[in-house]
Amino acid sequence: MTNVIIDGDACPVVDSVIELTQGTGISVLIMRSFSHFSTKIDPSHVQTIYVDDGPDAVDYKIVQRARTEDIVITQDYGLASLLLNQVYIVMHHKGEIYTPQTIDTLLEQRHASAQFRKSGGHTKGPSPFTKEDRAIFEQKFSTIIQTLTASEED
Template identity: 50%
Template sequence: MRIIIDGDACPVKQEIYQVALETKTPVILVSSYDHVSDKHPEQVEVVYVDRGADSADYKIIGIIQAHDILVTQDYGLASLALPKKVRVLHHTGKEYTYANIDQLLEQRHHSAKLRRSGQRTKGPSKLTIEQKEIFKALLTKIIAKGVS
């Protein structure tokens, strides 16, 4: 079991690093060269990809394995990862599942249509401390139980 992070816009990296250190769970951070940093704990393997809309997604799909945990806010990537028997978490502490992914993808499609027609859609709210704690608790619970 490993934690794979879709890293360019992940607001819970520090929480992931903390849980990973406590549970001795390997972490792979996938990020574009636009976000190169040397500020990662030593247990974190960093994989850099070329800039491009889906470069990180393609790399992640190529490296994830059954029983890994993927952290992403990308519904499309989540939908591609689920069939690989991966647990997929959103940074707000919600889990992507077969029960909710279709509705999430439909909402994304609807919002994209609105934006293409010139309408403005509301972006995500700022992540709260409570949401970070909910995420951290969920990640800890999944690791403790083992990924099924």
């Protein structure tokens, strides 16, 4: 059975994933650090797990919990690279599906930017998350969910 695991500390599509998986038989697992604690009650197909606030604690827990049939949603390139050969799909919250080819390029760009900043340069952060980004994510995620639920019916 497929689960969706969300790197949930700063993920802007949590509500979209919950809504799009409602009634599909797909469970959602949101992993968050205690500093992002919420008293919000999750729907029955959603579970939130809180882990220590330490660096990469959420990432380590996701790697530990992820299985072959799972979908993981993260914007963390390092986590995505660890999961590529471990899970069904690793997806960015803007709808990009990570592949071995794209992750290598993304990691190289991240390294080059870090080196540039280390030498005193300044870089821009990521562009703001827009309604268009959400729509692209929801369309791509819906297609994945439809494919999964159709194959499970066969």
